[in-house]
Amino acid sequence: MMETIESSIQNLWQEVRDLNLGTPPHIDHLPTPPTPLQFLRHYISHNKPCLISAAVPHWPALSLWPSLAYLRTTLATTAVSLHLTPTGKVDSIAPHPTSPSSLCFASAHVEKLPFPEALDSVMASEEKNKVAYLQQQNDCFRSEYGALAADCEGHIPWATEALGCSPEAVNLWVGNHLSETSFHKDHYENLYVVITGEKRFLLLPPTDVHRMYIRKYPAAHYLYHQDSGEFSLEIDDPITYVPWCSVDPYPSPNEKQREIEKFPLYFNGPKPFEVTVKAGEILYLPSMWFHHVRQSPDDTGLTIAINYWYDMQFDIKYAYFNFLQSIPHSLSNDRALFETRNVESNLDGSSFDSGDESDTAVTRDVRDVSDNEND
Amino acid sequence: MMETIESSIQNLWQEVRDLNLGTPPHIDHLPTPPTPLQFLRHYISHNKPCLISAAVPHWPALSLWPSLAYLRTTLATTAVSLHLTPTGKVDSIAPHPTSPSSLCFASAHVEKLPFPEALDSVMASEEKNKVAYLQQQNDCFRSEYGALAADCEGHIPWATEALGCSPEAVNLWVGNHLSETSFHKDHYENLYVVITGEKRFLLLPPTDVHRMYIRKYPAAHYLYHQDSGEFSLEIDDPITYVPWCSVDPYPSPNEKQREIEKFPLYFNGPKPFEVTVKAGEILYLPSMWFHHVRQSPDDTGLTIAINYWYDMQFDIKYAYFNFLQSIPHSLSNDRALFETRNVESNLDGSSFDSGDESDTAVTRDVRDVSDNEND
Numbered sequence: 001m002m003e004t005i006e007s008s009i010q011n012l013w014q015e016v017r018d019l020n021l022g023t024p025p026h027i028d029h030l031p032t033p034p035t036p037l038q039f040l041r042h043y044i045s046h047n048k049p050c051l052i053s054a055a056v057p058h059w060p061a062l063s064l065w066p067s068l069a070y071l072r073t074t075l076a077t078t079a080v081s082l083h084l085t086p087t088g089k090v091d092s093i094a095p096h097p098t099s100p101s102s103l104c105f106a107s108a109h110v111e112k113l114p115f116p117e118a119l120d121s122v123m124a125s126e127e128k129n130k131v132a133y134l135q136q137q138n139d140c141f142r143s144e145y146g147a148l149a150a151d152c153e154g155h156i157p158w159a160t161e162a163l164g165c166s167p168e169a170v171n172l173w174v175g176n177h178l179s180e181t182s183f184h185k186d187h188y189e190n191l192y193v194v195i196t197g198e199k200r201f202l203l204l205p206p207t208d209v210h211r212m213y214i215r216k217y218p219a220a221h222y223l224y225h226q227d228s229g230e231f232s233l234e235i236d237d238p239i240t241y242v243p244w245c246s247v248d249p250y251p252s253p254n255e256k257q258r259e260i261e262k263f264p265l266y267f268n269g270p271k272p273f274e275v276t277v278k279a280g281e282i283l284y285l286p287s288m289w290f291h292h293v294r295q296s297p298d299d300t301g302l303t304i305a306i307n308y309w310y311d312m313q314f315d316i317k318y319a320y321f322n323f324l325q326s327i328p329h330s331l332s333n334d335r336a337l338f339e340t341r342n343v344e345s346n347l348d349g350s351s352f353d354s355g356d357e358s359d360t361a362v363t364r365d366v367r368d369v370s371d372n373e374n375d
Numbered sequence: 376m377m378e379t380i381e382s383s384i385q386n387l388w389q390e391v392r393d394l395n396l397g398t399p400p401h402i403d404h405l406p407t408p409p410t411p412l413q414f415l416r417h418y419i420s421h422n423k424p425c426l427i428s429a430a431v432p433h434w435p436a437l438s439l440w441p442s443l444a445y446l447r448t449t450l451a452t453t454a455v456s457l458h459l460t461p462t463g464k465v466d467s468i469a470p471h472p473t474s475p476s477s478l479c480f481a482s483a484h485v486e487k488l489p490f491p492e493a494l495d496s497v498m499a500s501e502e503k504n505k506v507a508y509l510q511q512q513n514d515c516f517r518s519e520y521g522a523l524a525a526d527c528e529g530h531i532p533w534a535t536e537a538l539g540c541s542p543e544a545v546n547l548w549v550g551n552h553l554s555e556t557s558f559h560k561d562h563y564e565n566l567y568v569v570i571t572g573e574k575r576f577l578l579l580p581p582t583d584v585h586r587m588y589i590r591k592y593p594a595a596h597y598l599y600h601q602d603s604g605e606f607s608l609e610i611d612d613p614i615t616y617v618p619w620c621s622v623d624p625y626p627s628p629n630e631k632q633r634e635i636e637k638f639p640l641y642f643n644g645p646k647p648f649e650v651t652v653k654a655g656e657i658l659y660l661p662s663m664w665f666h667h668v669r670q671s672p673d674d675t676g677l678t679i680a681i682n683y684w685y686d687m688q689f690d691i692k693y694a695y696f697n698f699l700q701s702i703p704h705s706l707s708n709d710r711a712l713f714e715t716r717n718v719e720s721n722l723d724g725s726s727f728d729s730g731d732e733s734d735t736a737v738t739r740d741v742r743d744v745s746d747n748e749n750d
Contacts, residue, residue, distance in 0.1 A: 316422045
């Protein structure tokens, strides 16, 4: 019985690649944007990513934003949200601060400061044990960076027409070579436009959910202490739990063997799709796809990108996903779940909740993962 | 473990209804045809049926075909395919002719004869134990009924534009009040246009696959003996097996209790959607939806319909379906599978194959069902 279900899940991983992603399985690369009908028919409907070149040739941002002087002048008096972490890994799994054998979900220290100062911080990240990333997934492009609005479009016209709605959120990302986002999925159709530098994505389809070892981790946040120049990591109070992917696809050499043993379905299964998105290109990142993001800066040291989140449709594909996630896989349940339970017992008496942030519309919605976790 | 999987499957039945089919779950009824983008965005992409009124107001067929004189004249010398069965149930599960405790898949006796004579046969069906149905699912409208081509369109324009291809097959159906098609699914996107009379569909989403008790039945065909006016039922030689839905949604009163006990997931689960398609209306019947069809004639005694089969896309939804079907459900496996096995042992030494008809493009493709059956 167990064997049948596990082989069924494994067949699904392969069949999605064989049926939906070409031979050999790959991410389609379109030389120019699709029409709304093509985009809907071949990509949104099939929940299939694509990379699009010559996507925004008319945007002033492409020529203006590589100039730091332009950005500093235009945003001279603008207050923006800066995310600080010790390593560049924002929203990532980290050692629990008071229970070293277990883990937590660590969010960045966020501060609001004038753009020129924030930019200095991003560019100085190499010098000290503090990595700054200009980002805020709360529609920040429209709320904080209004001064840049004329440099790009408020939406992606062919996507808007295909999806039949305007973007729910538009976010700007200004990072350096250390900025990294850990594996997760979003409940949005995502159009990701790179303006300077390159973004490097690892992608896995939603059908690979068991390979991500999604567990509930106690939410924590970094605090940056200006005086000492050091970070502390604090568990949120009241405690909440965030369901998050456990797999780090780039473990350090001395951790690698242990990671492979902990997450065999990830490391021994089909490789993730690697997509490099260059300046002027758009990645269509379908809802529910797992993605890990790193970046390579241009010669100013920065990678700048802007992404458009459109509401996803909670249709039969989403129902199927929830069903798949509700099926236990023996190799995806024991060890990591044990770690999660360890955390719970360490934090005795705490309630078990996925966190309030899941109820806001424009942050990553983790609610359904929490509702469907098998524990 | 079993309980978890069965409750997961049951949750899926409900979630597809809650998420994809409105509150309360229903089949959308559109007053006029959608645009290609609307059709793709709201129906094809979501694998969601809809009924469309005022769908083909400009078709001459709507005014011409209710006249039997017109049809007889136009098709005076045309040879057409007539399907004969004792009851009106074409392609249905029937008692095995030589092993009374088991069942088989019975196809109609097919003969080719001039349309006027065939029509007489359809209209005379009430008089004797022989029901005639003009149909042939091999693109018969284009291959046999070319003389009627000018009375309707060769495709449904907004569907063709949405799907990006022309119909793979166009079929004509001329039946009477006894004609009935048993529960099955097709691997096509189906646009079903009623010209005279009404068609009454029962619909269940693909996620309800366990409720259909799909089993492999030995293929058989009726032979009509002109001399005696009687049918015999013959098992195909060489023997082939056809995976088919076991459930008859309208059992006779004295069989009802036994049917409920045999197929509790069907009879005790969510009711199928009932859709009546009237003259001039189109039903969009999405690929992989299970459907059972009966009909009410107009005052000439006939129901005439034409359907357009467009190629379906074998995308992530199809992969999810195959995965779901590969998961055993304890209440869907024991008794009916036992019956299938009985048949196998009765036909000792036979090969176990889904039948050659699954390899032709325009007949119902049963191959994948066979490939994924859990036995």
